[in-house]
Amino acid sequence: MTYKSALKILLVAAATLGWLTGLARADTIEDIKKKGTLVVGVKADYPPYGMRDPSGEIVGMEVDMAKDVAQRLGVKLQLEPVVASNRMQFLQQGKTDLMIATMSVNDERKKAVGIVEPYYYAGGVALLAAKSAKIKTGADLKGKPVCAIQGAFYNNEISSKMTGQDLIAFKGVPENEQALQNGQCVGFAYDDVLLIYTKKANADKWKDFEVVQLDIAPLPWGIAVKSEDKDTPWGKFMSDIVTDWHKKGTLVALEKKWLGENTQWLIDANAKAK
């Protein structure tokens, strides 16, 4: 358990440092305008949210969101590729002004950075299922073998509430795809968007399979600012933008553009905002 306390100390240290620098520059939004550039931490390896196009440029749904923020501020946009293990540190150290990096929200993260509400997106869980098995909902999975990734947060729910038996869990995506192709399971449970994307990218390979949404509470994703910025004009500015995106259907349109279809959570959020 020592690594946890070490992490805690690090986070506290990072937060303190962030707080000190925050005191020095009380108004981030003015600083960004003065600087003339907005630095946004985005993913570069997570299609279709942030990925590199053939020319090496970072593109994607979250990149388009970052562009919109920069435009509203009237400043230039600078993208900083981040990964899960450094995205919060970059933000707290001031390397980035804003983070839009497929980050799902949990309590520990809420303590570490300032997560902007409302949440802009949510990752649901779906099943890439053999069409012949005629699976419509999770209830149809009773007693059937289902493939999954070892350690995914939804495994427990699928096995205890849907299949009623142990899952066939492999370490990586390729093993799961192979096992599914071999007929060792009726479906592969995974992040819905990535399954939709997989099926699109290899339409021929997956022509006998369909993506079925599973009824598991999606984990919301949040945009983040520095933790001390959450209640400053900068945090409020971002919060208003996300509300506006939901209201105007910007996110729905962007998802349609990048993914080709819309996920249920976003449609619902859009309807609620209107």
Add this chain to the structure above:
Amino acid sequence: MESLAEWLRSLYTDYGINLVQFYDEFERARLLRGMWITIKLSVVSIAASIVIGIIGAWLQTSNYRVLRSVTQGYIQFFRNTPPLVQMYFFYFALSPLLPRVATDYGTQQPLLSSFAWAAISLSFFAGAFNVEIFRSGIEAVPRTMTEAASALGYTQMQVYRYVVFPLALRIVIPALTNNVVNLLKTTTLAYAIAVPETLFMASQIWSDRVNVLEMMITLFVFYIGLVGLLVWAMDRWEKSLRIPGYGQ
């Protein structure tokens, strides 16, 4: 029972020691299921590997060259490839080539389950070693013994069954114990092809409950206990087979 659960729960709230796998019914049930699969897998592959060892060693003494080279080929193939690679190969590469059977929910399933492939692969892997172990025992039986048996009118089969094998078995038990202990520990590799054995279940529990350290210790204790039991049984067997004045 209830007070034990209460005490374990207090360990978590007071000291942060999370032994949820012993008091939460769901977690306990799946851990026990995993242990049962480990035991089943071990028993099946130990038994099969010993049978393979005996048959293989006998085939090696055969007068037919073809039989001898087939046995030799088998040993080279299974002894010289890693068991994890064998399992992946069987499960992902070989399994799709076999005929599929229709399930009652409309899909086509492979003939053999991951458990079956793990058992096959482990049996053949350990069996290859067992052939060599039994051969060493057979070769250690003095030639004069077989000659004496032949002189008494025993056929080749009878010499093997009544003279060579009983003596060889007593010689090889220590080496055999080593190999079956190894085999029992190797069953954890079945995790890779999603056989829901102990390690598989433990990893499911620790990813849901984030009690990695506690689960690691549980695993450790379980395997020490199980291997201890196996070694104890093999020792008992060795002692019960002892012929006064022979060997030691």
